[in-house]
Amino acid sequence: MSTKLPLAGGAAVRRWMWRTLLVHRRHFAAMMLLFGLTTLVGLIGPQILGSLVDSVVTGTTTGYVDLLAAVFLVVLVVQALLARSARLRATMLGEHLLAESRESMVGHALRLPLGTVEAAGTGDLLSRATTDVDRLDYTIRNAAPEITTALITIVLTGTAMIITSPLLACGMLIAVPLMVFSTRWYFPRSLPNIEQIAANWSDVQSSTHESVEGARAIAALRLGARRRARNEQVLGRAAASEKRHRYLLTVWLPFLELSYVLPIGAILLIGGWAYQAELVELGTIITVVLYAQAMSNPFDELFMWLEELQTGHTALQRILGVREIPVADDDASRPGEEPGRDLVIRDLRFSYREDREILHGVDLTVPAGQRLVIVGPSGAGKSTLGRLIAGISRPDSGSVAFGSTEITDLPAARLRREVVLLTQEHHVFACSLRENLALADGDPNDDQLTDALKAVGLHDWVSALPDGLDTVLGAGGHPVPAARAQQLALARVLLADPHTVVLDEATSLLDNVTSRELERALSTLLAGRTVIAIAHRLHTARNADQVAVMSDGRIVELGSHEELLAADGSYARLYRVAQRRV
Numbered sequence: 250m251s252t253k254l255p256l257a258g259g260a261a262v263r264r265w266m267w268r269t270l271l272v273h274r275r276h277f278a279a280m281m282l283l284f285g286l287t288t289l290v291g292l293i294g295p296q297i298l299g300s301l302v303d304s305v306v307t308g309t310t311t312g313y314v315d316l317l318a319a320v321f322l323v324v325l326v327v328q329a330l331l332a333r334s335a336r337l338r339a340t341m342l343g344e345h346l347l348a349e350s351r352e353s354m355v356g357h358a359l360r361l362p363l364g365t366v367e368a369a370g371t372g373d374l375l376s377r378a379t380t381d382v383d384r385l386d387y388t389i390r391n392a393a394p395e396i397t398t399a400l401i402t403i404v405l406t407g408t409a410m411i412i413t414s415p416l417l418a419c420g421m422l423i424a425v426p427l428m429v430f431s432t433r434w435y436f437p438r439s440l441p442n443i444e445q446i447a448a449n450w451s452d453v454q455s456s457t458h459e460s461v462e463g464a465r466a467i468a469a470l471r472l473g474a475r476r477r478a479r480n481e482q483v484l485g486r487a488a489a490s491e492k493r494h495r496y497l498l499t500v501w502l503p504f505l506e507l508s509y510v511l512p513i514g515a516i517l518l519i520g521g522w523a524y525q526a527e528l529v530e531l532g533t534i535i536t537v538v539l540y541a542q543a544m545s546n547p548f549d550e551l552f553m554w555l556e557e558l559q560t561g562h563t564a565l566q567r568i569l570g571v572r573e574i575p576v577a578d579d580d581a582s583r584p585g586e587e588p589g590r591d592l593v594i595r596d597l598r599f600s601y602r603e604d605r606e607i608l609h610g611v612d613l614t615v616p617a618g619q620r621l622v623i624v625g626p627s628g629a630g631k632s633t634l635g636r637l638i639a640g641i642s643r644p645d646s647g648s649v650a651f652g653s654t655e656i657t658d659l660p661a662a663r664l665r666r667e668v669v670l671l672t673q674e675h676h677v678f679a680c681s682l683r684e685n686l687a688l689a690d691g692d693p694n695d696d697q698l699t700d701a702l703k704a705v706g707l708h709d710w711v712s713a714l715p716d717g718l719d720t721v722l723g724a725g726g727h728p729v730p731a732a733r734a735q736q737l738a739l740a741r742v743l744l745a746d747p748h749t750v751v752l753d754e755a756t757s758l759l760d761n762v763t764s765r766e767l768e769r770a771l772s773t774l775l776a777g778r779t780v781i782a783i784a785h786r787l788h789t790a791r792n793a794d795q796v797a798v799m800s801d802g803r804i805v806e807l808g809s810h811e812e813l814l815a816a817d818g819s820y821a822r823l824y825r826v827a828q829r830r831v
């Protein structure tokens with residue numbers, strides 16, 4: 250099972266570029282026109298300087314020299330104004346495209362199956378949404394205008410050179426083999442390496458992100474040295490691919506440098522001979538040499554931006570790759586059968602990694618409105634089963650269905666209305682209490698919010714908040730202790746109003762008394778809904794309709810609390826141990 254997020258293929262990248270070009274064709278055309286004009290105006294300078302030298306050699310008046318100098322100045326001002334407005338357009342277009350690609354990627358990423366994101370590691374997704382979008386932004390904003398400017402400059406300068414003196418222009422030909430052969434050597438080697446660099450830096454980001462997220466666990470278990478070793482390993486890989494990139498550049502760049510200088514020498518040699526043979530004027534040689542020199546800059550720009558395009562291309566492949574991951578169909582309005590409400594699990598098998606199956610064929614039926622408690626030793630697969638019931642992970646084989654409707658066939662918006670998983674990990678978003686609760690579907694009014702908060706025992710806590718429902722919580726706001734966050738999450742579930750709730754140790758952070766109180770309140774509030782409760786505390790199992798005992802990825806006992814006690818199996822043993830502890 251590949252856990253990496255995919256890369257888009259070359260065809261998908263080309264399709265994106267064409268579509269973007271078509272949609273923004275007017276902006277592109279205006280931007281290119283302005284860059285073209287800037288370049289054209291820039292070519293007038295060398296012509297003026299060439300005529301100045303010729304007229305000084307053949308003799309002229311000061312008035313004529315002053316006139317040429319004034320025209321030269323005007324040309325410079327016009328060129329600067331055109332360049333400014335071309336850059337402004339390029340920046341505006343770049344920002345537009347950047348916003349579009351970032352929004353569409355984040356929109357898609359938020360709809361990705363959680364299992365896919367977890368398997369790939371959030372670092373990869375983060376690096377695509379930040380580093381790669383920034384890289385693409387840089388390329389879009391600069392590469393198209395710079396490459397266009399460079400190409401127009403090269404074509405026009407070359408034409409001007411040929412018109413000025415076809416004989417001297419022949420000196421440029423010496424650059425062709427150097428450029429062609431070195432570039433054909435460089436690009437096929439550097440593109441795969443640039444893809445590798447992006448993947449390696451994404452691993453660095455993932456590893457750093459994990460270390461920061463798990464800082465407490467690392468400190469508690471004294472895993473610092475191991476984490477450092479892991480970080481050094483991924484950094485080492487990133488450094489090695491960067492080194493290879495530098496090496497490739499050190500081979501390619503000297504050939505390019507040579508290809509800019511050699512033509513000037515060639516033109517001077519041909520020019521020296523042609524001047525003696527009275528085939529060209531001195532001014533003509535100077536104009537052509539100035540043109541040749543003026544060409545080295547755009548050639549340099551062209552190659553550097555072609556090189557940069559590879560980075561942009563890789564970034565685009567990574568960004569578009571996220572969009573290629575199928576997301577659950579979100580169209581809640583799609584006509585279809587209402588799913589049944591009985592939970593039916595048949596021969597369910599699941600593994601996180603190919604070589605290690607976690608669930609080995611689970612069969613279970615929970616009629617609508619019943620309460621099932623799942624108990625069992627740590628690592629038995631209880632949470633994994635809970636994730637599959639909530640549609641977060643997809644079965645390898647077998648089925649999880651409401652009635653006859655497979656959970657994985659339900660559109661995402663619909664699935665959220667059918668079943669909600671509540672775990673012990675809760676996130677309090679940095680926004681008001683009202684907004685934190687409104688994250689559940691719908692737009693609950695204040696009375697509904699207050700009822701939900703009362704139901705989970707948060708009424709007193711909320712009354713003491715400085716701004717009531719408008720108090721800003723989370724990072725930078727009012728602190729929310731872990732147990733309160735757990736109660737808030739329960740309130741969200743009540744507001745989301747699903748018919749099936751999976752509680753994975755959802756009250757584990759509360760003390761015994763509060764937990765019992767909350768569980769009593771919840772059993773009234775959740776009455777009529779199907780509740781699958783994964784529990785460590787066995788007292789919760791006493792009031793359940795069914796208790797499932799899991800061991801090593803299988804359900805080994807199933808029945809009511811009394812039936813299982815009477816059977817005197819592993820549940821009875823666990824229960825007796827728990828009773829002795831109380």
Ligand SMILES: Nc1ncnc2c1ncn2[C@@H]1O[C@H](COP(=O)(O)OP(=O)(O)OP(=O)(O)O)[C@@H](O)[C@H]1O
Nearest residue numbers: 367601602607625626627628629630631632633634
């Ligand atoms: N994201 C994951 N990637 C790989 N293996 C995992 C992942 N999550 C759980 N596992 C493995 O799957 C097995 C079952 O884990 P699971 O969390 O489902 O058990 P559990 O019965 O809920 O345990 P606990 O009571 O400790 O939470 C364990 O061996 C665990 O190491």
